[in-house]
Amino acid sequence: MPVATDRPDTRRAREPGTPPRPLVVLASIALAAGTGGAIWLLPPRAQGEWAVVGRRAGAGAPPSGTAPRPAAEPAPTPAVVRPSGFVAFVDAVHEPRFNLSKAARKSRVRWFTLGHLTAGRSGCVPRWGGLQGQRRNPVANRLGPLRAAGGDAGLAFGGPAGRELATACADLGRLTAAYRRAIDAFDARYIDFEVHAPAGDAAVRRRARAIATLQRQAAHEGRPLTVSFTLPVTGTGLTLGDQELLRATRAEGVEIATVNLLAPVGTSPGSGSRLHPIASAVRAAHPQIARSLGESAAWNRIALTPVLARSGDLTRLDARRLAAFTSRNNLAWLSARGAALAPGITRFLTGAAR
Template sequence: MPVATDRPDTLRAREPGTPPRSLVVLASVALVAGTGTAIWLLPSGATGEWSARGDRAAAAPPSGTPRPAASGRRPAVDREAAVSRPSGFVTFVDAARDPRFDLPRAVRTDHVRWFTLGHLTAGQKGCVPTWGGLRDRDGAPVADRLGRLRAAGGKAGLAFGGPSGRELASACTDPERLAAAYRRAITAFGAAYIDFELHGPAATATVRRRARAITVLQREAAREGRSLAVSFTLPVTGAGLARHDQEMLRATRAAGAEISTVNLLAPVGAPAAGARLRPVASAVRAAHPQVARSLGRATAWDRIALTPVLAGHGRLTRLDARRLAAFTSRNRLAWLSTRGVALTPELTRLLTGALR
């Protein structure tokens, strides 16, 4: 029961160090107003799959995601923490179709920092990489600008494989020659990282050769005191990754290779569709537990990159770009890129600014 008191002054007294009630009220009002402003600044129309409610930062991990066991021990040091890999917005450059792309100019005018140059595939000589299977490795003027790109503050990686041509690991059946082919390309262009874009299943021998070559190159880099980030670009659907891609990731990791990122190629619907980006978000969420299991991790959001593919559906709108940037940031994905229809300089600057 309440205790009566005849000392009303105690109700007005403050403990030493306690702020006056008026200041507490003002602070509460400011907090509410600030929260309202932050919510207002979210991209308009960012609802459902694109709202914070549906993203990792505000929700439990998707079903099927293994949860780390509770432990009082200090977490192990992540061996990949020091690996230099792309971040923010990454511009893909098709060195075969657009050989004169001005990399340094893109750094200066569009503020892009990271680029991926592709695609290197096997030419007539199985163990010699060529641009798109057509141009010699040294026959693309865009690659000659890499020195000036680095001087301007940019970085570039190489993409092997791609939607056309024969993958190098499939054509070059000698593991040592395959590793040497990758090594020559990395050295010639001073690649900051390498990516393997795969479409469709590959023979077990091809997967093993590629994995062995990656492991050899990464161990060589470690002995030299540097790192070599390796990513895989894989198509994704509403069901996530194909089973053969999940098996390939597991086999590559089992061979000793370190996979820094899995980049998801997600098709974008027609502009007329009111929710054209929702399937993209759903595909990423479906792929997350699969990527986590394949990489042997409890969670893998920061190991997933997103590349929406615009094929015959027109350009992204400003609202689309803002939603993609917000989705990438809230889920803390590794990076964002695009393929297909080229972005306007305005949208490129919007994305690089939003994801800086």
């Protein structure tokens, strides 16, 4: 009669030629102890090399007495650098004491635009306000602390006064070199072209070809160069000339990231009616910008810059409505020009327009 047991037959069964289980366990323990002892007995130098080889699997050991070199990593693709949130404009010519890093800490603004660089007497030399040398502007020379704190600033060419470089400099090579000189001087990754007066077709093409060359060179060097155009807007949108400017610039191969619309704030008080013309102007300009840039929709390629006649033209309620309009329509960013914003408005817009 078979003897009863609490273990099934499958637990007792063993394949032919397989050593008993207790023997296998003892052999494993002995092997681990022997390996650990051998490693412990190695000199410190040998242990270090063992660790390096272990970390660099598949790589040969470094020559004796030479520190191991880390494996080469592929160069990262440069991120697209462009303004976002609320962008503060600084008139670097008329506000020489403006402290970028201090303003960033106080208002929490991350992005600034510095203007304006226009043609000097020679026609092909960019100067602040057409008069001041590039390196002699105290505001632009304070970019270092701003960037160290995580902020940045772009350069604005053109503007309401002086001659834009493309109009004053008739030689394409010299024009390209002039733009590059300013970009390199301040290590700019974002540049804006503020166009007010209509320019001839030759100047438009010359500017576009210069910008396209700069963007190709920047891409070849692995650094971004974001380009925007700042244009005035009315209730009917952009002028036909500005629409053609955008189309011609794009046709020359320029990647236009943003079209920044300068829109004057109305004078009618109360009920947000002062902002109604701005909203109408942006809606009128949207299909024009989309067609000019070859897009079916271009809301995220539009930035909005209300122009204030007086500091009180933008109340806290107005600022709240502007921020809501920007967010609701997915606009690229928000800014302001003209009179200085009332205390606290800039900080509110910075937080609301993120």
